[in-house]
Amino acid sequence: MPSSTTPPTPRHLLAVWNPSYDADALDAHVSPLLGLAREFREGHREEDDVYVWWGKLRSPYRQEPLPHLPQILALDDSLQGDDAEEHQLYLTDYRSLYVAHLAEVRVEDVRGDDDEVPHVPAYYAELGHPADCWFRLWDIRRLVLDDTPAVIDQLRQLRNARYHGQRVSLYGGMVDLPLLVSREDEARWFDERTRAQLTEGRHWVEFDAERAGAGEMQRELRENRFGATLWMNLDPGARAFIATAERLFRDHRTDAAFDLSTVIVNFAKAVEVQVNALLRVALADADRSLRLRNVDGRTVDLLADGPWTLGDLGHAITADHERRDWLRQQLQHGQWFTGSLPAIIEELRVVRNDAAHGKATDRGRVGQLRDHLIGVGCKGSLLELAMVRAS
Numbered sequence: 001m002p003s004s005t006t007p008p009t010p011r012h013l014l015a016v017w018n019p020s021y022d023a024d025a026l027d028a029h030v031s032p033l034l035g036l037a038r039e040f041r042e043g044h045r046e047e048d049d050v051y052v053w054w055g056k057l058r059s060p061y062r063q064e065p066l067p068h069l070p071q072i073l074a075l076d077d078s079l080q081g082d083d084a085e086e087h088q089l090y091l092t093d094y095r096s097l098y099v100a101h102l103a104e105v106r107v108e109d110v111r112g113d114d115d116e117v118p119h120v121p122a123y124y125a126e127l128g129h130p131a132d133c134w135f136r137l138w139d140i141r142r143l144v145l146d147d148t149p150a151v152i153d154q155l156r157q158l159r160n161a162r163y164h165g166q167r168v169s170l171y172g173g174m175v176d177l178p179l180l181v182s183r184e185d186e187a188r189w190f191d192e193r194t195r196a197q198l199t200e201g202r203h204w205v206e207f208d209a210e211r212a213g214a215g216e217m218q219r220e221l222r223e224n225r226f227g228a229t230l231w232m233n234l235d236p237g238a239r240a241f242i243a244t245a246e247r248l249f250r251d252h253r254t255d256a257a258f259d260l261s262t263v264i265v266n267f268a269k270a271v272e273v274q275v276n277a278l279l280r281v282a283l284a285d286a287d288r289s290l291r292l293r294n295v296d297g298r299t300v301d302l303l304a305d306g307p308w309t310l311g312d313l314g315h316a317i318t319a320d321h322e323r324r325d326w327l328r329q330q331l332q333h334g335q336w337f338t339g340s341l342p343a344i345i346e347e348l349r350v351v352r353n354d355a356a357h358g359k360a361t362d363r364g365r366v367g368q369l370r371d372h373l374i375g376v377g378c379k380g381s382l383l384e385l386a387m388v389r390a391s
Contacts, residue, residue: 010161011078013102013135014090014168015056015178026091026098028121029054030140030205036118037139037203050203051103051138053110053120054089055131056178066132068162069107071180073133076105086188089135090158090181094170096215097144097151101190104136141189141204143236145215150222153232157183194276194307198237198269217243225374230386234270235277241270242374242382249370260366261355267373267382268310268352271345274385276307278337279316281390282330290323310349314342333387344372344381 017025033052039045056066066072079087079102087102109131110116111124124131144150155168158181163173168181188194190204199207218239222231231239245266252258283291283303291302293316302308302316317324317338328334351369355361374380 010159010180010182011075011085012088012090012158012181012183013072013075013178014092014155014158014181015054016174017091017093024123026093026096028123029137030209032118032121033137033140033203033205034209037206041202041206051119051136052140053116054091054100054135054137055110055124056133056135057124057127057129058132060129067176068180069132072178073105073107075102079104086190088189089137089178090155091140092151092155094151095146095148096142097154098140098142099189100135100140101138102135103138106134106136107132108134110134139190139203139205140208142208142240143189145218147215147219147222149228150218150232153228154236157185157187159184191307197307197309198273211240211244214240214243214247217247221246225380226383226386230383233386233389234382235273238270238274238277241266241273245270245370246374249367253367256363259355259361260363261351261361263366263370264348264351264355264361267370268348270382271348271385272307272310272313275313275341275345278331278388278390279303279308279313279327280306282327286323286326286330290320290326293319310345310352314345314349317345318342330391332389332391333384334391336384337388341381341385 029052033050036045036050036052040047040050075087078084089100089102091098091100110120119136143154152170155170158168158179159165160168160173161180161182162176163179165182166173168174168179173179195201195204218231221239221243222228226234234242245263248266249260249263252260279302286303288301291304292299293302294300295312308316317327324338328338331337347369351361351365371377372380373382375383
């Protein structure tokens with residue numbers, strides 16, 4: 001049956017790699033991209049030269065072309081121009097989920113181009129299979145690691161354009177891959193301002209490489225602390241920062257030589273990600289006057305000019321009573337969001353800023369703040385934040 005709502009125009013794709021015979025597919029692409037990103041960081045490459053090709057290989061048992069190959073290739077037209085909107089290629093093996101920043105779609109085989117050799121994983125030459133088309137990827141970001149229920153939930157945010165706009169399910173409609181998909185929320189995973197704020201300008205592939213063990217901690221927090229519903233209410237970026245903070249704390253709480261300020265930095269970034277996301281949703285239909293505020297003598301738009309830091313977020317919630325009332329009405333659990341959250345944001349901001357300016361971070365205070373956030377001996381502030389949703 002067709003969907004009861006008309007989904008947005010599809011400009012994203014979903015591909016699957018099969019770990020039973022293609023276990024190294026993701027690593028084969030991440031490794032060269034990571035190397036190219038580091039060379040850029042060291043000044044040896046231009047940023048436009050940081051990319052990798054992902055080939056849609058054709059099964060040896062299928063001789064005919066993909067039935068929707070023209071629609072896939074047509075995406076390349078909408079990728080051109082400085083004002084082109086973000087296109088994404090989702091990649092999954094059903095246990096993990098990644099999203100890549102799509103730069104180009106090409107039908108010509110890139111393996112024969114000497115200029116592309118550093119950007120084409122060697123394993124394509126080893127496999128030798130023909131390809132239907134190739135996708136040039138600027139960056140690859142991890143959304144879910146080794147957690148099938150979380151992958152299922154994330155894929156439900158996608159709608160399959162060739163399956164009557166139905167939500168993507170692992171158990172139906174996964175034919176003629178890659179799927180042409182859309183997102184109702186039009187999430188931008190590779191926004192440059194967000195990346196600058198959260199990763200200090202590094203590529204997401206570099207950022208994720210530094211966070212070993214976060215997947216297992218995410219699963220543990222979902223199962224034993226937040227519960228599936230509240231955990232999935234959080235933005236994937238927020239979940240990653242919370243898991244990193246909690247893993248660092250558990251691993252080093254008894255190590256007096258370890259600087260626990262990194263725990264607070266990651267918790268602070270988790271709150272920034274989630275509150276920015278909630279403000280975007282809550283203010284989407286607000287009058288422009290509710291979105292404007294003064295920052296250092298200039299007028300900014302809370303919806304268009306973010307993302308915002310902790311200090312900005314606290315002020316955005318509390319400074320204008322009409323905006324505060326609007327947020328309270330637009331959000332489930334809005335009373336807590338507008339009443340209790342600003343004080344929590346301020347405490348996080350003070351501790352995070354002390355650490356950023358080289359001040360010693362009291363380990364006891366870090367532990368106490370972590371307990372209040374995660375919910376040790378109390379109802380955690382992050383659990384409360386996960387209860388806030390659009391009405």
